[in-house]
Amino acid sequence: MNFEKELQEKKEQCEEIIRNYLPKEEGFAARLAEAMNYSMEAGGKRLRPILMGEAYRMFGGTSAVIEPFQAAMEMIHTSSLIHDDLPAIDNDQYRRGKKTTHAVYGEALGILSGDALLNYAYETASAAFSMEPANPAIGKAMALLTRKTGVYGMLGGQSVDVTNEGKPMERQMLDYIYENKTSALIEASLMVGAILAGATEEETAQMEQIGSKVGLAFQIRDDILDVTSTEEELGKPIHSDEKNQKQTYVTLRGLEGAAEDVERISEEALELLDTFPQKNEFLRELIGYLVNRRN
Numbered sequence: 662m663n664f665e666k667e668l669q670e671k672k673e674q675c676e677e678i679i680r681n682y683l684p685k686e687e688g689f690a691a692r693l694a695e696a697m698n699y700s701m702e703a704g705g706k707r708l709r710p711i712l713m714g715e716a717y718r719m720f721g722g723t724s725a726v727i728e729p730f731q732a733a734m735e736m737i738h739t740s741s742l743i744h745d746d747l748p749a750i751d752n753d754q755y756r757r758g759k760k761t762t763h764a765v766y767g768e769a770l771g772i773l774s775g776d777a778l779l780n781y782a783y784e785t786a787s788a789a790f791s792m793e794p795a796n797p798a799i800g801k802a803m804a805l806l807t808r809k810t811g812v813y814g815m816l817g818g819q820s821v822d823v824t825n826e827g828k829p830m831e832r833q834m835l836d837y838i839y840e841n842k843t844s845a846l847i848e849a850s851l852m853v854g855a856i857l858a859g860a861t862e863e864e865t866a867q868m869e870q871i872g873s874k875v876g877l878a879f880q881i882r883d884d885i886l887d888v889t890s891t892e893e894e895l896g897k898p899i900h901s902d903e904k905n906q907k908q909t910y911v912t913l914r915g916l917e918g919a920a921e922d923v924e925r926i927s928e929e930a931l932e933l934l935d936t937f938p939q940k941n942e943f944l945r946e947l948i949g950y951l952v953n954r955r956n
């Protein structure tokens with residue numbers, strides 16, 4: 662099967678899993694559930710649950726216990742996008758080709774549906790405990806998932822990003838932001854898959870390193886797309902510093918330098934992946950695809 666077709670199939674499988682866990686739009690809080698589901702069903706690449714499923718498969722996992730974690734991961738990611746789009750942060754009106762949640766449901770429900778989705782993610786993941794009550798890996802996976810989302814992960818990274826916007830920033834701080842706001846959930850996806858499949862601590866730590874590099878390359882690619890897609894839209898080149906004052910790898914390294922970084926970092930991720938005796942050709946191709954993506 663060719664890669665694009667396989668990717669589409671895996672995306673559809675993830676969407677089916679996610680659909681099974683969405684909240685019911687009923688009772689007095691139906692509007693909140695509707696806002697949560699609106700963002701969950703607005704599209705997106707479903708990259709994180711796909712990565713999680715591939716890591717699980719690579720280490721020999723075969724049970725359905727991975728599914729609530731895959732759904733939970735997409736909920737965490739989506740909750741972060743809802744909050745990222747709010748007036749207090751990026752104030753964006755469109756996401757995934759549709760109106761953002763706060764633009765449709767108002768700011769208050771934008772805030773609440775992001776909070777509710779984050780909480781519902783943990784409710785969803787905890788379904789794994791009743792599926793396999795004697796499986797000690799579930800508690801470990803849960804601890805890891807919560808840690809990578811919070812102050813020592815995505816939220817920590819995002820907080821440093823928003824509190825330093827527009828200020829001159831040293832490379833170390835930019836790397837901290839990328840490592841946390843973007844890499845942390847990609848690391849968690851690969852690590853949860855590995856942990857639930859029974860990978861060793863060493864193997865799990867190596868998946869973390871791969872996730873860190875994939876996340877960094879992915880975010881730098883995002884920076885590049887941010888500039889080049891605006892250029893395409895406007896039909897004329899603009900300099901990134903005219904677009905906004907945000908420090909990125911493009912402002913730091915220039916477009917070519919940033920593209921070289923993406924190439925080098927993704928190559929390092931693939932080298933690390935290749936040191937495993939377990940092979941996963943799809944995961945290999947997926948990493949290449951992600952860092953060269955056009956949206």
Ligand code: GRG
Binds near residue numbers: 704705
């Ligand atoms: C409520 C949990 C919670 C968090 C709030 C706002 C915030 C804290 C975090 C934002 C983190 C953020 C937006 C990081 C950027 C990561 C990134 C490159 C997102 C885009 O991911 P894609 O391309 O999106 O996978 P799709 O739409 O395809 O899913």
